[in-house]
Amino acid sequence: MRPFTLYTVGIAVFGWALYQFAAALSRRNAKCNPRGLPGPTLMPYIGRIHDLPIEYMWLKFKEWADTYGPIYRTKMLGANFIVISDESIAEDILVKRAKINSDRPQIQSLFDAKSTHGSMEYLPLMGRNQHWARQRKFTHSHLTEATNSQYYGIMEFL
Incomplete structure (x- = not known):
């Protein structure tokens, strides 16, 4: 094989591996957010932990609730969270349907x-x-x- 052909094959294999890696990340993110809940844009590995202030962090959750609605998702340090900020929705899901949802x-x-x-x-x-x-x-x-x-x-x- 000539060097040009070997170089082309190497680029093609690298491109295929990069595509497979991106597809795997996409499938992983789809698993983390199966229902397509809205939420803040996540940073890799840390999620949105850097956005939370040490004091008065509920204000940040309230801000996200105003932006994304009464139910939204977020991820912090690898843990997925679904945040319910409406009392009637929380009662319906966590009290009335507790056997199936908790x-x-x-x-x-x-x-x-x-x-x-x-x-x-x-x-x-x-x-x-x-x-x-x-x-x-x-x-x-x-x-x-x-x-x-x-x-x-x-x-x-x-």
Whole structure:
């Protein structure tokens, strides 16, 4: 092969790799914002954390709510946030539809945070599943007023 042809093939491979990288970033951003919620333009990796003042940060959230509407999305230091700034919408989504719209966030630093095996059998950090429901029912049955009365003698003795 002549040097000109090798150079052309190298440029073509580099262009293809660059295109694949841009397509992967586009798919990743589409996953982060699946419903197309409005929100401030994000900077890579840090999101909009640099815009928040240390004091009175709710004023910045209010400014974004005035600009983007009562529900908007933002990303800060890799964590996605959906901000609801209207009380009636928040009540509808977080209170009336709590079973389908709320769950514990997955903590990345914990091993297998949402599973039912391994180290994650700690009720306050567990996601909503059958194992969580069984543990909650068991805990509730043992911590009610009626069952606490049988422990009074033991507590007084100690």
